[in-house]
Amino acid sequence: MLSEPNVVDLPEVSTATIHLTIPLTEMHVHMDAAIQEILQVVMGQNAQVLGPLMAYHHRMPTDSFDFEIGFPIGAPITEQGRVKNSIVPASKAMTASLTGPYEQLPDAWRQFMARVDDSGHSKRGTFCETYSRGPESTTYPEEFRTDLTVFLL
Secondary structure: OEOOOEEEEEOOEEEEEEEEEEEHHHHHHHHHHHHHHHHHHHHHOOOOEOOOOEEEEOOOOOOEEEEEEEEEEOOOOOOEOOEEEEEEOOEEEEEEEEEOOHHHHHHHHHHHHHHHHHHOOOEEEEEEEEEEEOOOOOOOHHHOEEEEEEEEO
């Protein structure tokens, strides 16, 4: 189920990320390995993780995704391999939350984007998913929560 959208002012967030540009059909192939790689670097440096996994998308998907997967951190890490420091910029944004399995994300995004368009706000073209509650916290996919964010002009 998708919550009602809200317009909010979001602060800048420092992140440890891996930048991926991958075909839509290969998300499941790359995601887990990237998450494990980031966690290995962050935990190996005893860096402070400040929140759940995020995917910051640089553009709307076409036949591929162009995004950074990562975690908010308290201080910059020493970059290693593909794991880099990055930021999610401060912005006015529209947010909503999906409660349910990840398979519902495409429909939730369509509904949410229609609501953003109907709101009259202008979009930047960047967006974010924050995986606030997932398989690390519950074995029931219907309890997963993914926060959807569209950055506004």
